[in-house]
Amino acid sequence: MKHSKGFTLIEVLIAFVILLTVVGSISFAYRSAVLSNTKAASAVEMESLLSLLMPTIRARLLMEKDLAPQTQEGILNDTVFSWQAKVVEKGSAPRQLSPEDGDWIEFPERYYLWNVTITFKRDFAEREYSFKVLTWSKL
Template identity: 30%
Template sequence: MMHHKKGFTLVELLVSVVILLAVITTVSMLYRGAFISSEKASKYVQFSTAITGVLDTVRFDIRHAPFNQTRLEGTGTNGGVSFRWDASAIKEKGDSISGTSDIAIQLQTTSNQYKLWQVSLEVEAQGIVRQYQFKEVSWRGR
């Protein structure tokens, strides 16, 4: 009479452990990929949200700087994003008024004048660094 032993053989146990480890590894890789994607998306959302405020700050600083300046720079933070910028005047234009009368001289000194600036902006947030180049206009009105 033969007695049947209950339980798993060593080979069956090893095969089941290998299968279990393969499943756990696959699932953890999927979750890891999803987590990394979520972190990247979160960084870019923060970055994109803050860039509008950064641009507004840079524009404000350029437009409110003394008009005789030809080079400007600044730094700051906005929404967890730090930034550094510099600007150079690349073009200047004013209303042309000719004449030597008192009224012509007064109009020459108070006429509209415009400056075109080349702006370089570097923005950094959570290890992401982006550089931007754009043009901005400032003016001195009557």
């Protein structure tokens, strides 16, 4: 019997299957890392847009005379946003006892608590945030 130099077909096939398994595992891990990085970058960008929009929304609600629900839509840094705000609670200063006649003094409602919801949409990502804003009317 002659001994040949080289690998048999079975040995080559087994090595090929092992190689494919290793390459497949590495590509799956790489794809997962890229997808995770993309999601994290999108979340960070939306959070930064939120920090830009919150003071603007608060200023608009402070200037608002009408207590009807407020909405606005727009585009900022290729991200579509929309927000809605509605008054969820009204309040006044605590009543006080008048020193002159001993009667209770009631104050008008002038404090308003708004519930604000902002939705960001970019590419295939969508995030929604909610926060509350306290405003007041001037005397």
